Amino acid sequence: MENAATDENWKTCFCQLAPGLVLFARQWTRSAADAEDIVQEAFVKFWRRHHNIANRGLLYATVRSIALDFIRRDSRRARREASALSDADQSVQPEFDIEDDSQRALVAALDLLPSEQREVLVMKIWNELTFAEISSALEISQNTAASRYRYALAALKKNLTANV
C-alpha cells in the first residue's frame, strides 16, 4: 500500500486498491457492475486532479460521494437502495471469495451490521485505511471512527457467538 501511495503510475496504484474500492462501493449498490462504474468515475476524477494516491481519505470520500449521487440520480434505484440499507434482511451482500462455512457465517454476520459500522470496517480491514484517513473520508472524528470500528467488531463477535 505504501508503494501505491507514491507511485505515479495509475495502473500500479489502481490494481492494488481496486478490490477494496469496489467492495467499498458495493455498500451502496446492488450489483458489481454499478460499483465498478462508481469506482471508475471516482478514480478518473481523483487521478486527473491529484496524480497520486497520497490522500487516500479523499479518494474514498470521492467514491462515497459519487456512490450517493449515483443513488440519487435514479429515484427508483434510490428507493430500492434505501429499502435495502434500512432492512437488515435484504442488506447488500459484500462480494468475497468464500472458502468455507466459517467464512460464510462471517459474511452473513457482516451483512447484519449497521451501514455506518460496516463502511468503517470495510475501510479499515480491506482497504487498510488509518482512523485519520477514515475520519477524513467520512467527515467524522477519529474517535467516532474508532468507536464505530469497535462496535462493528463487538457486534460481529456477538452474532457469530450466537450462531455457534
Next chain:
Amino acid sequence: MSDFSELEDQLRKLRPLQPSGDLVTRIGRSLAEKEPVPIAGVLSPQRRFHFNWLSLGLGLAATAALVIFAFVRIEQPGKQTPAIASTVGVPAVSSNPNGQLVPAGLTQVVYHTRDEGLHFPTNSEQPMRRVRSQSQQTLRWRNPKTGATLRISYPTEEVSLLPVTGQ
C-alpha cells in the same frame, strides 16, 4: 482492541472479489480522453480565475475619457445644457509637433429630462427645482497629420438644482 485480534485476522482472510478485467481498460480509456468541461458546479482550478485584458483595456479607455470630460467640464463651469443637442467645437489645428491625437469636439445629446419637483437643500433658504437629465456624450479626437479620428461615446446622467422664481 486485543479482544478482537482473532476476529480481525478472520476478517482479513476474507478476500474481496477481483473487479472485472475490463475495468482497468475503461479507466485507461477515460484518463486518455480529454477532460470534459464542467456543466455546472465547481469550476476546475485552472478556470477559476481568468484575467480579461479586453475588459481592462476598455475600462482604462473609459476612465481616460471620463478624466478628459471632467477636465472639459471644469474649463466651462457655468455652461448649462438646455438644448436637446449641442456641439462644442475645438480648433482642429494641431499644436502638437508629434502629430498625436488632439481633442476635436464634444457632442452632448440630451434624450430625457425629468422634473423631480421642489426640494429644500440644507444650505439654501429657498426651494429649488430638481431636474434630472440623461444624455449621450461623444468625445472626438483627431490626428491632424494623418486625419485619423477617435470617437468615444458614453451615457451620462446630470442632476441640476434650479432656483425657483416667484410668480
